[in-house]
Amino acid sequence: MVALQSALEIKGAMNLRELAQLLNLSQTTVSRALNDYPEVSEATRKKVKEAAQRYDYRPNARAQQLATGRSMAIGHVIPSSSQHEMVNVVFSDFVAGASEVYAQHGYDMVVSMVADQDEMQTYRDIAQRQKVDGIIVHGPIQNDPRIPLLSELGIPFLVHGRSTGVDASYSWLDVNNRRAVERATSYLLDLGHRRIGLVNGFEHMDFAARRRAGYLSALAAKGVPADPDLMTSGEMTEPNGYEAACAMLDLDEPVTAFVSSSIVPTLGIRRALEDQGLRIGSDVSVVCYDDAISALPNGGPGAPTYTATRSSVRDAGRRCAEILIERIGNPTLPHVQELWEADLVLGGSTGVAATPEPADR
């Protein structure tokens, strides 16, 4: 006893065998007592749990994982190409939501950021080496090869977003990006705007392509021709928003309104407008896609709230985690496909078009 005590002090950790020995019980019984199996008497269970508490016994996770066949971890692979798109700001809020749910269910989150060319290999590795029990796929592109790969590998996964062009059925959670931007654009058209600039993310990304489609569809519905000069796509950064806005404001027929893909490039758009002495809302309207990021909220004290299509990426993270955990528990469940509608929140950044005359060149 004393020997064990001091061994404990030295080792700092204790294993099941030692604990069982200490209690004069078998490992089986101790394990069952701790895991609330019924074939242990209440008296014994109590004794065991008390001892576990006193000696601060915690089962070795690695051994547990091997024995149970579960890793109790969920993988997030982030391609480094989409670092600017994903990693910053948006991704971290998503992760915050997801990990909340993971913690509740005892899951860990393993994040790999990986170079593009290694990406498929990384998925293979993660799945076949059984590092995780499930995977969340971020930033799907059109015809995303990761989806058939993961289906083939047979590991539960969930796509945050969707991938047009992928035939197979899979689980996903997406915001209706097309509809959101369609409504935003429509709204601007209703206000009389005819020169509406789209500051989009990279359009090989599925969400960006859908947003573009929504933009075009709204224009088409009102019979307004699309103008390539009014559509840009690129990294969703502040400087990119600025440059795009400058270019569109310098056109012969400048834009009178913007649809922006995120609050971050919108900061750049605002800066461009200020440079030209234009006022948001009255001179030029801006609608942005608002992911409800905590560090950069839309609105707040004294801030002009942007008219925005809003959908919380943190909530999405939470829900994605829930769905995936459920699928891990029962992989034969039919695929979950959730399409969220974004709110269109009216703010002070939009107003009727200043010069309604369509300026016949």
Add this chain to the structure above:
Amino acid sequence: MVALQSALEIKGAMNLRELAQLLNLSQTTVSRALNDYPEVSEATRKKVKEAAQRYDYRPNARAQQLATGRSMAIGHVIPSSSQHEMVNVVFSDFVAGASEVYAQHGYDMVVSMVADQDEMQTYRDIAQRQKVDGIIVHGPIQNDPRIPLLSELGIPFLVHGRSTGVDASYSWLDVNNRRAVERATSYLLDLGHRRIGLVNGFEHMDFAARRRAGYLSALAAKGVPADPDLMTSGEMTEPNGYEAACAMLDLDEPVTAFVSSSIVPTLGIRRALEDQGLRIGSDVSVVCYDDAISALPNGGPGAPTYTATRSSVRDAGRRCAEILIERIGNPTLPHVQELWEADLVLGGSTGVAATPEPADR
């Protein structure tokens, strides 16, 4: 052979025993061949590696972890209290840097976001259950209890930042926050500013306390009294920057310059200045602490580059990962303590004080 083939197709994965059987070799030999042990002939090694390749064999990570006693993973625990401080923007860039290095060394990154009251338990759990081989401590506060805890648990760890008040020696990497802000403040004083506002993060965070100390020290050196009205601390968000700036601009003796803790609140400061029709650089000077965040770079096309103390948080992430991995390899190494100096980059956001008269009340 044919039977094994089809079994492979069904299972999707193959284990060492099966591979060994297929090759008419023992598991020992196969394992040694794959892991480049010398006691295997080149011919055999070649055969084994080819077979492994052909059957796409990958060792089960869980079994490997149990057998080797290493998890090949590094833990990051982020207290949810500092979500706004850490998780967003800054944290994700740090992680991007770190995971680059992890990938090179075959380590995985496990991230836990956890409620404050559970934090210590989480560390205990992670360490004793051996989920990871090392831990990076984020957002140290003054007298941070995590440091003695982790020392006691005997798991290699590295603090990003430092913790004043902790006696024991430990490994850390920090930026000289005090010096950086001291220099920034000094610079503003040299330009003739006497009413300099400090928009700081929460000052129980160690880095924020040090920055305040640097601010105060610069004032003291020039004999300028500190004014509590000119010092705020809080979340490093846009709205907070705005509110702090507004309050300081509304004082009887308003500020003529700001020292800001991050690019994010600086966005709010800029907004406050615009509201009052004040121009950055000429009317009011701003120096900010720039973590070189990719989505919100300082400067860029057409952007006024802020005068800033700059230090890349992504580089810090990279270096932290390197140090920790080294410590994991050899835990008896003396503690590494790296203090980085931040650059003071001059930009367009600072200028001589507009009204040099100290306004004797």
Add this chain to the structure above:
DNA sequence: AATCGGCCCCAAAGCGGTTTGGATAGGGAA
């Protein structure tokens, strides 16, 4: 020819849990 030392390879024992297939004892039914 007998011994020795490398070189290759193998069987088996871990790693630290969970889970299977009994064994034992005590209580109730016949």
Add this chain to the structure above:
DNA sequence: TTCCCTATCCAAACCGCTTTGGGGCCGATT
């Protein structure tokens, strides 16, 4: 009293890999 059943516990197998401690085999040494 005898028999059976249930409640409780245990020894051993197992998860899939690494690593220890040999054991042949072969050419070289004496």
